Amino acid sequence: MTPAPSTGAAPASAAARAREPARGGGDAYEDVLVASHLTRRFGDRVAVDDVSFHIAPGEAYGLLGPNGAGKTTTIRLVCGLLSPDDGSIEVAGIDVTAGATRAKARIGYVPQEVSLYPDLTARENLAFFGRLYRLSGSALRARVDEVLELVDLTDRADDRVDAYSGGMRRRLNIGASLLHRPELLVLDEPTVGVDPQSRHAIMESIRALGSSGLAVLYTTHYMEEAERLCDRVGIIDRGRLVAEGTRRELVARVGERDRILLSASGSLGSFAAACRSMEGIDSVDVSDSTVELLARDGRLRLPTVLAAASSAGASVRSVEVVEPDLEAVFLHLTGTALRE
Amino acid sequence: MTAVTLAWTELRRAARDRTFLFFVLFLPFMVILLIGVTTSGFTQERVAVVQADRSAMADALVAGLDAAPGLRVVRATTRDAGVQRLRSGEVTAVVLVPAGFSSTLQSGGSVVVPVLSTGEVGSGGSTLTTIRSVVARQAATVQAAAFATRSVSGTFDQNHARALALQRESPTAGVRTEVVDSASSYLPLGFSYSAPTMLVLFVFINATAGGAAIIQTRRLGIFSRALAAPVRPRDLVLGEGLCYLTLAVAQAALIVLVGGLVFGVNWGNPLAATVLVTVWCLVGTGAGLVSGTLFHTPEQASAIGPAVGIAFGMLGGCMWPLEIVPAGVRAAGHLTPHAWAVDAWVTLLSRGGGLSDILGPLAVLSAFAVALLGTATLRLRRSLTTA
Numbered sequence: 001m002t003p004a005p006s007t008g009a010a011p012a013s014a015a016a017r018a019r020e021p022a023r024g025g026g027d028a029y030e031d032v033l034v035a036s037h038l039t040r041r042f043g044d045r046v047a048v049d050d051v052s053f054h055i056a057p058g059e060a061y062g063l064l065g066p067n068g069a070g071k072t073t074t075i076r077l078v079c080g081l082l083s084p085d086d087g088s089i090e091v092a093g094i095d096v097t098a099g100a101t102r103a104k105a106r107i108g109y110v111p112q113e114v115s116l117y118p119d120l121t122a123r124e125n126l127a128f129f130g131r132l133y134r135l136s137g138s139a140l141r142a143r144v145d146e147v148l149e150l151v152d153l154t155d156r157a158d159d160r161v162d163a164y165s166g167g168m169r170r171r172l173n174i175g176a177s178l179l180h181r182p183e184l185l186v187l188d189e190p191t192v193g194v195d196p197q198s199r200h201a202i203m204e205s206i207r208a209l210g211s212s213g214l215a216v217l218y219t220t221h222y223m224e225e226a227e228r229l230c231d232r233v234g235i236i237d238r239g240r241l242v243a244e245g246t247r248r249e250l251v252a253r254v255g256e257r258d259r260i261l262l263s264a265s266g267s268l269g270s271f272a273a274a275c276r277s278m279e280g281i282d283s284v285d286v287s288d289s290t291v292e293l294l295a296r297d298g299r300l301r302l303p304t305v306l307a308a309a310s311s312a313g314a315s316v317r318s319v320e321v322v323e324p325d326l327e328a329v330f331l332h333l334t335g336t337a338l339r340e
Numbered sequence: 341m342t343a344v345t346l347a348w349t350e351l352r353r354a355a356r357d358r359t360f361l362f363f364v365l366f367l368p369f370m371v372i373l374l375i376g377v378t379t380s381g382f383t384q385e386r387v388a389v390v391q392a393d394r395s396a397m398a399d400a401l402v403a404g405l406d407a408a409p410g411l412r413v414v415r416a417t418t419r420d421a422g423v424q425r426l427r428s429g430e431v432t433a434v435v436l437v438p439a440g441f442s443s444t445l446q447s448g449g450s451v452v453v454p455v456l457s458t459g460e461v462g463s464g465g466s467t468l469t470t471i472r473s474v475v476a477r478q479a480a481t482v483q484a485a486a487f488a489t490r491s492v493s494g495t496f497d498q499n500h501a502r503a504l505a506l507q508r509e510s511p512t513a514g515v516r517t518e519v520v521d522s523a524s525s526y527l528p529l530g531f532s533y534s535a536p537t538m539l540v541l542f543v544f545i546n547a548t549a550g551g552a553a554i555i556q557t558r559r560l561g562i563f564s565r566a567l568a569a570p571v572r573p574r575d576l577v578l579g580e581g582l583c584y585l586t587l588a589v590a591q592a593a594l595i596v597l598v599g600g601l602v603f604g605v606n607w608g609n610p611l612a613a614t615v616l617v618t619v620w621c622l623v624g625t626g627a628g629l630v631s632g633t634l635f636h637t638p639e640q641a642s643a644i645g646p647a648v649g650i651a652f653g654m655l656g657g658c659m660w661p662l663e664i665v666p667a668g669v670r671a672a673g674h675l676t677p678h679a680w681a682v683d684a685w686v687t688l689l690s691r692g693g694g695l696s697d698i699l700g701p702l703a704v705l706s707a708f709a710v711a712l713l714g715t716a717t718l719r720l721r722r723s724l725t726t727a
Contacts, residue, residue, distance in 0.1 A: 079568040101570040109568035115561030119353050131345040132569040176565075 029093035031056050032106075032184045032215035033078065037087035040073055047073040049239040050087070055184070060206070060216040062230030064223065064326060066336075070239040071219035072112065075188045078217065079109045092183050105133065108182030112189045114169045115176075118162035122153050122172050125161060126179060133180035143179055151175035151205070167198025174202065178209075185209060186217045191225065203229055223326045233326060237334045251324045253332065257282060258298025259322040260305060262291045270312035278304060283331060294331055298323075342571050346579025350553060351586060363549065364591055368542040369598055375534035375659070376603060385467045388416040388431040395442030397482075397500075401453075404474045405435060411470055426456060432467040433457040445482050446496045481507055532606070535599035536685035537658040540620060540678055541649065542595070543588045547624035548645030550587060551631025552638035554580055554720070559638075563724055573724040577717055584628040588621035608688035612695040616684050619705045623677050626712025633719035657682040677708040 031054040040048040048070045055061040063071045076082040078089055080096045080103060089096040094103040116125045126144040130136075135143060148154045151171040161169060174190060187206065191199045207229055210216045220226055226233045227247055234244035243250060264271065268286050275284045275293055280301050283294035291314075295301045298321045309316045322328070330336075354360050389402050406413040414431060416422035422434035434456040444451050453475050457468055485500035492499075557563060563576055596617065599605040607613045627649075635641040653659060655669070656678025662670045673679040684701040687693035 081564060081567055101572075104568060104570045107568065109565060111561050111565055111568075113561050115565040117349070117353060117557075117560065117562065119356055120349070124349075124352070128345065128349050129565070129569070132342060132566055132571055134341075134570070 032092055034090045038077055038084050039086035040077055040082060041085050046239050051241045053234050053244060055215045055217055057215050058213045060210040060218060060230045062226035062233040063219040063236050064226040064233050065236035066221050069236045071236055072188055075186055075219055079107055079186055080104050106183045108177035108185045110174050110177045110187040110190050112192060114173045116161050116172060119160060121158045121160055123157045126176055129176040130179040147175045147178055167194055170194050170198060170202060184215045188219050227326055235330055235333060242333045250326060250329045257294050257296050257324060259328045260293040260295055260298045261320040262316050263289055263318040264291055264309060264314045264316045265289055266315045267313040271309050271314035274308040274312050294328060342575040343579035343582055346576060347582035350583040363546055368538050368595055372534045372538045376531035384410055384412045385432040386412050386414050388422040388425050388434045389413050390416045390419050390422045391437045392439040393437050393441035397442040398437045401437060401478050404478055408470050408474050423456060435471060448486055531603040532689045535595060535603055535605040536689060537682055539592055539595040540681045541653040541658040543591050543620060543624040544627055545646045545649035546591055547584055547588055547628030548631040548649050549642050550584060550628045551645055552641035554632025555635060555641055556638045573721050576724055577720050581625055581629060584625040585621060588624040592617045592621055609694045612688055612698055619702055619709060620681050622709035623705055623712060626709055626716050629716030629720060630712055633716060633723055652676040652678050677705055680704045
C-alpha cells in the first residue's frame with residue numbers, strides 16, 4: 001500500500017491540537033476522540049469498566065490487551081455499534097450517542113473480520129460502502145479508484161474478492177473504511193491471521209495514514225504492533241484501562257526491569273518459589289514449560305537463577321533475557337503475561 | 341437511498357448465484373409442465389370404437405365421438421378386442437359402428453349403434469350420455485337430409501352436407517355440470533392449475549431459501565460494518581425487504597409471462613390477478629425475511645426453508661387439488677397461506693371470478709403478509725441492534 005493523500009490535518013503537536021473540523025457540522029475540538037468513563041455491561045459481566053482516553057489529530061493510539069480484555073467492546077462503543085451504560089464518547093466534537101449519524105460519518109471502521117462481499121469485485125465492494133457514506137456518481141467512482149490505488153489493488157479491481165489472498169482481502173478491508181476520508185480510523189485487530197509479509201504492509205500503510213494527519217485507534221494483542229505503530233498505548237485488562245502513555249512512559253513504570261524467559265521442565269513450581277524469594281526478582285509467572293521472571297539487571301541475575309533451577313530439580317533448555325518492553329509492562333501491571 | 345443500495349447489491353449477488361437462478365428460471369417451468377401435462381387428461385374418458393363401416397358417414401360419427409368433450413377415442417379391431425379392453429378397465433365403453441351403417445341410413449332405414457359398457461354408474465353413466473348425444477346429433481342431420489331428399493330436391497349426400505353445415509352454424513345451448521357440496525366443486529386441471537400453483541409455491545420457496553443471503557450478510561459482518569456508517573437499522577431492514585420483494589415480483593412476473601406465452605394460461609381478471617400476485621409477493625417477502633432471522637446458518641435456511649415451503653405447498657393444494665383430499669386435510673391446508681392463494685387462483689382461472697370473488701382469500705393473505713413482515717422486521721431489527 002502507499003500513503004493516503006494528506007487530509008490537511010495538523011500533526012499531533014500541542015500547538016496544533018486545537019483545530020476546526022475538516023468538514024462542517026461539528027464543533028471546534030482539540031481531540032478527534034474523547035472517551036470519558038465508558039462502562040458497558042453484558043448481564044452481570046462488566047466488559048468495559050470506567051475507561052477514559054483521548055486521541056489527538058494525527059495520533060495513533062493503541063489499545064493493548066489479551067483476548068477478552070474489552071478491546072472490541074470499546075471499539076464498538078466508539079463506533080456507535082453499542083451504547084454505553086455509563087460515560088460518553090465524542091468524535092470530532094460530536095457526541096456519538098446523540099449525534100450518531102454525524103459522528104459516524106467521521107469514523108472509518110475496520111472490523112476484526114474481513115467484512116466484504118466475497119462474490120463481488122473489489123470495485124463493487126468499495127462502491128457499495130462508498131454509497132453507505134453518501135458518495136455517488138463521478139465523485140464515488142473517482143474515490144474508489146483512489147482507494148484502489150491506495151491499497152495497491154488497481155490491477156485486481158475487477159476480480160471477485162473470493163479470488164483474493166488473505167492479505168489482499170485485509171488491504172481491501174481497510175480501504176473500504178477510507179472512502180469517505182474519515183478523521184478517525186478505528187482498526188480492530190486488523191492483522192489477525194495475516195502472513196508476516198502482509199502484516200508488514202498493513203502496518204506500514206497504517207503508519208502512513210497516521211502521518212498524513214488521520215487519527216488512529218488500533219487494538220491489538222501483539223505487543224510489537226503496538227510498540228511499532230502507536231504514539232501512545234493504553235493497556236486494557238479485564239475491562240479496565242490499567243495504564244496509558246507513550247512507550248517510554250510505560251516502560252518507565254516498570255523501572256527498566258528485564259524479562260528472563262526460561263524454557264524448562266521438571267519441578268517448575270519449586271523453581272518458581274525459589275525465584276520469588278530472590279533479591280532483584282520482582283515477579284514470577286509460570287505457564288506450561290515456560291518460566292517468566294521480571295528482574296532488575298536481568299543478565300546479572302542469570303547465574304543465580306540457573307543455580308536455583310538446578311537446586312529445585314528443574315532442567316533448563318533455553319534462556320532469553322528481554323529488555324523492558326510493553327510485554328513487561330503488561331506483566332508488571334496485571335501480574336499475567338500478554339498472550340492470546 | 342441506503343435501502344436501495346443494499347437491495348441492489350443483494351440483487352446483483354443473487355443474479356450471480358447459479359443455484360438460485362436454477363430455482364428461479366428453470367425448475368418452476370419444469371414442474372408447471374410436468375403437473376400440467378399430468379393433470380390434463382383427468383376429465384377424459386377413453387372409449388373404444390370398433391368400426392365395421394368405413395364410409396364417410398361412419399368416419400364422421402367416430403370423429404364426432406372423439407371431438408366430444410370428455411371423450412377420447414381409441415380404436416379396437418374387433419368386438420372381442422373391445423370387450424377385453426372394457427373388462428381390463430382401459431376403456432369406459434365400446435362403440436360398435438355396424439357394417440352398412442351409411443348405406444342403411446341413406447336408403448332411409450334405421451340403424452342401431454350398439455354400445456357396450458359396465459353399467460351406468462359413475463363415469464360410465466356420463467360416458468353413455470355423451471355417446472348418446474353424439475349419435476343423436478348425427479341422427480338429426482341424417483333425418484334432415486332424408487326429409488329434404490324426399491320432399492324437396494337433391495341427392496342425400498348433397499342434403500346431408502347442407503344439413504351438417506346448417507348444424508354447425510346454428511346456435512347451441514350447452515349444459516355445464518357442477519357438483520356442489522359443502523367444500524368442493526369441479527377440479528381445476530391442466531396448466532391453468534399448475535402455473536398459478538407453481539407461482540404460489542416457488543415465490544414462497546425461493547424467498548425462504550433466500551433467507552440464507554441475509555444470514556450470510558450478517559455473518560460476513562456487512563450489517564455491522566454498515567451500522568458503523570451513517571446508516572440506521574431501519575434502512576437495512578427496508579433494503580432487505582426491498583430486495584426480497586423485487587425477487588418475488590420478478591419470479592411471479594416470469595411465471596405469469598411464460599405461463600401465458602408458452603403454456604397458454606389465461607390469468608383471468610387482470611386487476612384481480614395483479615392484486616393477488618402483489619399480496620402473495622408480500623407474503624413471500626415476509627417469509628424470506630423471517631427465514632433470514634430464524635435460522636442460524638445459510639445452510640439451515642437453504643435446506644429447511646424450501647422443505648417447509650414444499651410441505652406448505654402440499655398441504656395448501658399446490659401439488660394436487662384440495663378438492664380431492666379429505667375434508668380434515670383440506671381444513672389443515674388452510675392453516676397455510678398457500679391454500680388461500682390457490683383458492684383465489686382457482687376462483688379467478690377456473691371459475692372466471694373477479695376481484696370481488698376473492699376478497700375473502702385476499703384478506704386472509706394480507707393478514708399473513710402483515711404478520712410475517714411484522715415478525716421479520718422486529719426480529720431483523722433486534723438482531724441488528726444487538727449484534
